[in-house]
Amino acid sequence: MNGEMIERLLLSRRRLIKELQPHTTERKLEEEGGCGVVGFCCTEPVPAKHIYEPSMQMHNRGNGKGGGIAALGFIPAQLGVSREVLDDNYMLHIAFLDLGVRQTLQNKYISPHFNVVVSQKLETLDDWTTVDGLEAKPPDVYRYFVRVKPEVLDAFIAKNNFSGFTKSQAEAEFVNQNSIRLNQEFYASLGEQKAFVMSEGKNIMILKVVGYAEAITKYYKIEDLCAHVWIAHQRFPTKGRVWHPGGAHPFGGINTALVHNGDFANYHSVCEYLAERHIYPQFLTDTEVSILMFDLLERTYHYPLEYIIEALAPTSELDFDRLPKDKQFLYRAIQAAHIHGSPDGPWFFIIARSIPEEKAFQLMGITDTAMLRPQVFAFCDGEVQVGLIASEKQAIDATLLSLHKDDKRICPVAERYWNARGGSHTDGGAFIFDLKPDASGKMQMRCSDKFGMAVPMPSGIDACDFSANIKVGNGNIKNSIQQCFEKKTAADIFEYVSKNVQQWSFDDIRTACGVITEPAKEPRNTTTAIKALTLLNDRRYSTGSKKRNHVIYILRNALSRLFRNIPKFDSEGSSDNAYRLIDFDTRGLLRAPHAGETTLVINANGFTPEGDKCDAALLMDGYLNGWRHFICFNCIGQRFIGCGLGPETDGVTIDVYDSSGDYLGSGIDGLMITVHGNAQDQVGQIIKRGNLAIHGDVGQTFMYGAKGGSVYVMGNAAGRPLINSVGKPRVVINGTCLDFLGESFMAGDVFNGGGFVILNGVTFDDDGRMIPLREPYPGSNLFSLASGGAIYIRDPQQSVIWQQLNGCGFYRMTDEDWDLILPYLEENERLFGVKVDELLTVNGKQLTPAEVYRKVAPVKITALGKKTEAPTTEVEELTISTGE
Amino acid sequence: MVKENLPDNTLKTLVPQAEVPRVVKPAPPRYRNEIAKYIIRRSDNCRLCGKCVEVCPQGVHVLKEGYKYFAAPHQHVCIGPSCQVTGHYCVDLCPQKALRMVENPMMKLLGDYRWTADMILATWKMAETGEPPPPEYGYEYECGNSGGGFDRIRFKFPDKPPVELSADEIDTSLELNRRNDGRPPIRIDVPWYGGGMSFGSVSNVTQLSKARAAVAFNTFTCTGEGGYMERLRPYDDHTITQVATGLFGVREETIQRVRIVEFKYAQGAKPGLGGHLLADKVTSAVAKMRETVMGISLFSPFPFHSVYSIEDHKKHMDWIKHINRRALVSAKVSTPIDVDMVAVGIYSAGAHIVHMDGGYGGTGAAPDIAKKNIAMPIEYAIVKVHDFLTREGVRDKVTLIASGGLRNAHDIAKAIALGADGVVVGTAELVALGCVRCSRCESGRGCPRGIATTDAELAEQISVEWGSQRIINLYSAWRKDLVDILRRFGMRNVSGLRGRTDLLMHLDYNNDVEHKK
Numbered sequence A: 001m002n003g004e005m006i007e008r009l010l011l012s013r014r015r016l017i018k019e020l021q022p023h024t025t026e027r028k029l030e031e032e033g034g035c036g037v038v039g040f041c042c043t044e045p046v047p048a049k050h051i052y053e054p055s056m057q058m059h060n061r062g063n064g065k066g067g068g069i070a071a072l073g074f075i076p077a078q079l080g081v082s083r084e085v086l087d088d089n090y091m092l093h094i095a096f097l098d099l100g101v102r103q104t105l106q107n108k109y110i111s112p113h114f115n116v117v118v119s120q121k122l123e124t125l126d127d128w129t130t131v132d133g134l135e136a137k138p139p140d141v142y143r144y145f146v147r148v149k150p151e152v153l154d155a156f157i158a159k160n161n162f163s164g165f166t167k168s169q170a171e172a173e174f175v176n177q178n179s180i181r182l183n184q185e186f187y188a189s190l191g192e193q194k195a196f197v198m199s200e201g202k203n204i205m206i207l208k209v210v211g212y213a214e215a216i217t218k219y220y221k222i223e224d225l226c227a228h229v230w231i232a233h234q235r236f237p238t239k240g241r242v243w244h245p246g247g248a249h250p251f252g253g254i255n256t257a258l259v260h261n262g263d264f265a266n267y268h269s270v271c272e273y274l275a276e277r278h279i280y281p282q283f284l285t286d287t288e289v290s291i292l293m294f295d296l297l298e299r300t301y302h303y304p305l306e307y308i309i310e311a312l313a314p315t316s317e318l319d320f321d322r323l324p325k326d327k328q329f330l331y332r333a334i335q336a337a338h339i340h341g342s343p344d345g346p347w348f349f350i351i352a353r354s355i356p357e358e359k360a361f362q363l364m365g366i367t368d369t370a371m372l373r374p375q376v377f378a379f380c381d382g383e384v385q386v387g388l389i390a391s392e393k394q395a396i397d398a399t400l401l402s403l404h405k406d407d408k409r410i411c412p413v414a415e416r417y418w419n420a421r422g423g424s425h426t427d428g429g430a431f432i433f434d435l436k437p438d439a440s441g442k443m444q445m446r447c448s449d450k451f452g453m454a455v456p457m458p459s460g461i462d463a464c465d466f467s468a469n470i471k472v473g474n475g476n477i478k479n480s481i482q483q484c485f486e487k488k489t490a491a492d493i494f495e496y497v498s499k500n501v502q503q504w505s506f507d508d509i510r511t512a513c514g515v516i517t518e519p520a521k522e523p524r525n526t527t528t529a530i531k532a533l534t535l536l537n538d539r540r541y542s543t544g545s546k547k548r549n550h551v552i553y554i555l556r557n558a559l560s561r562l563f564r565n566i567p568k569f570d571s572e573g574s575s576d577n578a579y580r581l582i583d584f585d586t587r588g589l590l591r592a593p594h595a596g597e598t599t600l601v602i603n604a605n606g607f608t609p610e611g612d613k614c615d616a617a618l619l620m621d622g623y624l625n626g627w628r629h630f631i632c633f634n635c636i637g638q639r640f641i642g643c644g645l646g647p648e649t650d651g652v653t654i655d656v657y658d659s660s661g662d663y664l665g666s667g668i669d670g671l672m673i674t675v676h677g678n679a680q681d682q683v684g685q686i687i688k689r690g691n692l693a694i695h696g697d698v699g700q701t702f703m704y705g706a707k708g709g710s711v712y713v714m715g716n717a718a719g720r721p722l723i724n725s726v727g728k729p730r731v732v733i734n735g736t737c738l739d740f741l742g743e744s745f746m747a748g749d750v751f752n753g754g755g756f757v758i759l760n761g762v763t764f765d766d767d768g769r770m771i772p773l774r775e776p777y778p779g780s781n782l783f784s785l786a787s788g789g790a791i792y793i794r795d796p797q798q799s800v801i802w803q804q805l806n807g808c809g810f811y812r813m814t815d816e817d818w819d820l821i822l823p824y825l826e827e828n829e830r831l832f833g834v835k836v837d838e839l840l841t842v843n844g845k846q847l848t849p850a851e852v853y854r855k856v857a858p859v860k861i862t863a864l865g866k867k868t869e870a871p872t873t874e875v876e877e878l879t880i881s882t883g884e
Numbered sequence B: 001m002v003k004e005n006l007p008d009n010t011l012k013t014l015v016p017q018a019e020v021p022r023v024v025k026p027a028p029p030r031y032r033n034e035i036a037k038y039i040i041r042r043s044d045n046c047r048l049c050g051k052c053v054e055v056c057p058q059g060v061h062v063l064k065e066g067y068k069y070f071a072a073p074h075q076h077v078c079i080g081p082s083c084q085v086t087g088h089y090c091v092d093l094c095p096q097k098a099l100r101m102v103e104n105p106m107m108k109l110l111g112d113y114r115w116t117a118d119m120i121l122a123t124w125k126m127a128e129t130g131e132p133p134p135p136e137y138g139y140e141y142e143c144g145n146s147g148g149g150f151d152r153i154r155f156k157f158p159d160k161p162p163v164e165l166s167a168d169e170i171d172t173s174l175e176l177n178r179r180n181d182g183r184p185p186i187r188i189d190v191p192w193y194g195g196g197m198s199f200g201s202v203s204n205v206t207q208l209s210k211a212r213a214a215v216a217f218n219t220f221t222c223t224g225e226g227g228y229m230e231r232l233r234p235y236d237d238h239t240i241t242q243v244a245t246g247l248f249g250v251r252e253e254t255i256q257r258v259r260i261v262e263f264k265y266a267q268g269a270k271p272g273l274g275g276h277l278l279a280d281k282v283t284s285a286v287a288k289m290r291e292t293v294m295g296i297s298l299f300s301p302f303p304f305h306s307v308y309s310i311e312d313h314k315k316h317m318d319w320i321k322h323i324n325r326r327a328l329v330s331a332k333v334s335t336p337i338d339v340d341m342v343a344v345g346i347y348s349a350g351a352h353i354v355h356m357d358g359g360y361g362g363t364g365a366a367p368d369i370a371k372k373n374i375a376m377p378i379e380y381a382i383v384k385v386h387d388f389l390t391r392e393g394v395r396d397k398v399t400l401i402a403s404g405g406l407r408n409a410h411d412i413a414k415a416i417a418l419g420a421d422g423v424v425v426g427t428a429e430l431v432a433l434g435c436v437r438c439s440r441c442e443s444g445r446g447c448p449r450g451i452a453t454t455d456a457e458l459a460e461q462i463s464v465e466w467g468s469q470r471i472i473n474l475y476s477a478w479r480k481d482l483v484d485i486l487r488r489f490g491m492r493n494v495s496g497l498r499g500r501t502d503l504l505m506h507l508d509y510n511n512d513v514e515h516k517k
Helices: A003-020 A049-057 A083-088 A099-110 A150-160 A167-188 A214-219 A267-276 A288-300 A305-312 A317-321 A325-341 A393-406 A475-487 A490-500 A506-520 A523-538 A548-564 A615-624 A815-832 B051-055 B080-085 B117-129 B204-216 B230-238 B252-257 B284-290 B310-323 B339-348 B378-392 B409-418 B427-432 B464-489
Strands: A034-047 A067-074 A090-096 A114-121 A140-148 A195-201 A204-209 A226-236 A251-253 A256-262 A347-355 A360-367 A376-380 A386-390 A416-418 A430-437 A443-449 A579-582 A599-603 A629-636 A653-659 A669-675 A689-694 A710-713 A730-733 A756-759 A762-764 A770-772 A790-794 A808-811 A853-858 B038-042 B099-103 B153-155 B192-194 B239-244 B260-264 B328-333 B353-357 B399-403 B422-425 B504-506
Touching: A003 A150, A003 A167, A003 A288, A034 A049, A034 A347, A034 A360, A034 A393, A034 A430, A034 A443, A049 A067, A049 A214, A049 A226, A049 A393, A067 A214, A067 A256, A067 A347, A083 A140, A090 A099, A090 A167, A090 A204, A099 A140, A099 A167, A099 A195, A140 A150, A140 A167, A150 A167, A167 A195, A167 A288, A195 A251, A195 A256, A204 A214, A204 A251, A204 A256, A226 A256, A226 A347, A226 A360, A226 B310, A251 A288, A256 A288, A267 A288, A267 A325, A288 A305, A288 A325, A288 A347, A305 A325, A305 A360, A360 A386, A376 A393, A376 A443, A386 A393, A386 A430, A386 A443, A393 A629, A393 A653, A475 A490, A475 A506, A475 A523, A490 A506, A490 A523, A506 A523, A506 A548, A523 A548, A548 A599, A548 A629, A548 A653, A599 A615, A615 A629, A615 B310, A710 A815, A730 A815, A756 A815, A790 A815, A815 A853, B117 B427, B117 B464, B153 B409, B192 B204, B204 B230, B204 B427, B204 B464, B230 B239, B239 B252, B252 B310, B260 B310, B260 B353, B310 B328, B310 B339, B328 B339, B339 B353, B339 B378, B353 B378, B378 B399, B378 B409, B409 B422, B409 B464, B409 B504, B422 B427, B427 B464
Parallel strands: A579 A599, A599 A629, A629 A653, A653 A669, A669 A689, A689 A710, A710 A730, A730 A756, A756 A790, B192 B422, B239 B260, B260 B328, B328 B353, B353 B399, B399 B422
Antiparallel strands: A034 A226, A034 A256, A034 A386, A067 A204, A067 A226, A090 A140, A090 A195, A114 A140, A195 A204, A251 A256, A256 A347, A347 A360, A360 A430, A376 A386, A376 A416, A430 A443, A762 A770, A790 A853, A808 A853, B038 B099, B153 B504
């Protein structure tokens, strides 16, 4: 597409707009607050019922006033058409709010221009009021499989001087312009909204309602409709009393569907930018401009995906400086041309596209450059591949579990979970799942970042056949483990299993789990069994050629079974049982512990994620009744676990399994929480005192405003960890952080009871061996404007540079520093097996602490404070950041 | 306060709640020579006959036994020119014609267009006596002189009240929980409560005085964002604790002890900026309370870093509601152009109170460039939000509170007539304590009245007893004024005044003649 062709395209739009005379560039009458988004793609087409689960999970991110789903990549027979028809024809989905206009609409906008191969009315239930979660009657939807009539297309090309365009480009433009006209007449102009185009692409369908997204699957009876790609959106609009489905997401463009979590601060500016190119929004929600932008960049400017992402989320500041020169040149040009169309404000997009020429599909997630919205990506590899993107990890886990129930080849634990670094030079803030058929026609999935770099996956290739029964073989396993039970040593079981897992088959592993959970039914063995399985779940060790996530799933399943076998309050369990199980149905039976009872085990499934009836509230009630030890399992996004127990909760322990939710452990004062997996967002805010250990990653704003606590994180933290902390938090993060680590940290003098963070910047390979990350901290704003405390970074290569700081300086490690942090590294070793000796080993050689760790600490800036005495640590090798 | 279901360790932190009687007692200025509107000059003609001492009922003139000259007069008790018609006007009665009355030149310097000198002195008088200042004093205090805001708004009083009511038939109380969500109702006796001023921005004594007055009037005060002083614990039941963007001093037990928790998203005087406590005010006591470093300025971030979207806000409020299963939640915001959107969002996220803070107030440390120059004036914002929430059908499920420069009962009544349920006051309470509105609050040792400082020496100037009485007296005077306004409209309760913009006129837009009393 050269400049001249772009001009002609824009001119054509100008003619269209002149004809339609929309009265205003802006049409934002409704306001978006925020919401929940989820999307997944699969190399096998899967039914709509699997988008049901994660949509349900995200109810607390929406308010039921709008929801929508999009699906791409259908099975032709399910739509009643042939493969050729599905691949070649545009699927126009028209939503009718008033069926009376259908004939008029068809006569004006369909029959004259299109060869309609098939036209269908989407089936629905008879009575919409019987569906839970619908606020208004959903629109009646007609689906037309169409191609533009050749003579119409020729006339269009001639009229607009589109020679030089491919037929398919011209056809796409025609379809788009026709939809704009249709929407203008039947939806966007003054008066009542009657009908609008919901989607206009090949092999793609969008449906949206005034209600919760999952209600769509029920009302339109598509629970069994299969597709390769599904996305869903739960809306939280706040203004306007009459809700229109047209305002809900997804918004569609040619072959594209987009959902958005967030808010645009510069809607007006983006509208102006679009108006300059003769594009005007027609629906009432600001999200629409993002799809208009995407379509413009893709179909008018023909940018490759990397440029589109850069135009939407420009790289800036230090990340820009760290790009290679040729990228800087290119990105600078893109920014100069398109900055005014870049949406500002918190946003996270999930975009699904069909690429009919290649019979391929794409699912991508793009985050804004400040990473102000939560986002998690996951990939599940194997015979069937699944890529997932969501606002919360627990929605991903719910989807995988749902898929697994139908297809045992899909493991409920993904290979990898990660976050994107918005606007970065490291991954560009975007990840894309590509589904393309290989030579034999089988779909293959690849995951890459904005720059096209493939996301590395664990190397295990052997999958467990979850559908088959276990073939119990090896009698040794049973004997060895039983001996350990005699000695009551969970550590021995862990040693035994972890050493042998490499050689064992999946059946062996499942056998072993069975051998561990069986004796657990006897009270004297329960603790040993729980500890052993927990260690196996938490720690890293080689699984040989077997997929690690499959092993993890087996272990977690075993733990779940074990917990569910624990006697409830209403069972005649043996009186010497230290554990009691409670779930949603028996929650009313909660009582104080009897003699010998120590631990309340809460099955979180069935509890709401928040509110009076959530499991975190039950935990509080348990504490008020006298329980001091808790296990929470089967969590699917439950929030506030460990919150509300009040001051001085020393001696209380909470162990959390599965997919816990946001705000875990916020405000604790003395108790100990251990998360046996990844944690989500806003974990550990305002912690006063206590212990928190996370055997995985944590999400956004970790320990915001924390005042103390001893905290250990096995993996990474996301954006803005430990900001505005005061007092004396002491934290070890073994991985890295996205950005803004320790901003406005105010935690005193480290040698006088103050706080600090130790950032190790390491990860673990498939065999559980420690390997340093490419850089321990890739972001900027490290310890920005901190006035107290320190960060100790493991950085033997001195890769962190002063430009990444803001108001702090590098200090040399002294013996006093090392004496201060060593106990924490030792505890880190005890919890996670991350050996201090290994941390001090660089390229096979053990070095001194000062050669491996660097200290980042505040420099007294006179503008911020009064003159005080000089810092007590001796300052050598001081590099002061001049800041910006 | 319902205290069931609180963890034992929180219960242990509870102390018996103080009782403070709602009694007006004289609280004269703490200085012998407070600032006065009129001063009497004495010439050398004076023969020390003592006639002036004899005739003045206020006791302005001071002649001590055995002294050769008069002592400095008590200027601030002189009622000024209106004394001329009383028959004890010292100027006329002085046989030597040695006395002359002039307006104090300081009147030209004291205050500003919003808090005029008259307004300040009238507030002092109310704080001293518990009554609206007698007309003889000649204070023009119902309105200021700013040429905008509430100063251009007047009530259209009828010639006669449509219904004759006596003062004790009139109810000024306000219910704060209109959500019907199972959380306890909270009814305050007057339609206002005290604004958040943190320990660090103001002294211990200031906070305690505000708290004690709140108890006396069965209303609330607010801790501000600097943490919860231990000395405030006897006032838990009448204290709102604030969760602000720096999360200073926020702990589970402080949240669990109170009946209302306030989320401070923004302050009207400086939208887009967070809290500021400059270095000189971060004394060792303040640093200890907030667990930060002494002598280093504290800036709270502008947004809550964990809240960037409506569902984040809901999560945030759910968190607090989870920790305290009985508390009401309030969200304090400034007034951007889409304040109606903000308000309905806050409501839909689960708040009981939407607290809009306009730009006329001024946190002491708001930078000049931000003060009063940003966001929508509160008198427009109230109407916009009230109308919008009514159209949305949720107006009676949420309590709308307005604040920002509300100086007296007339401003309060106007705010309610515009559409608010109640208001929050800030500066006025400090003026009651003797503040002269010099706007040096951000400097630690610069507060001449020892109010906006934690410097021990300066703060010592005020005793808790005196400070509490001053605010109690002020509230008392205000209530009398408010009751009088309602009486003139024949209204039995203050909720009848809400949204009655038909009873208001704006001098810029109406040419109605203002009704005189």
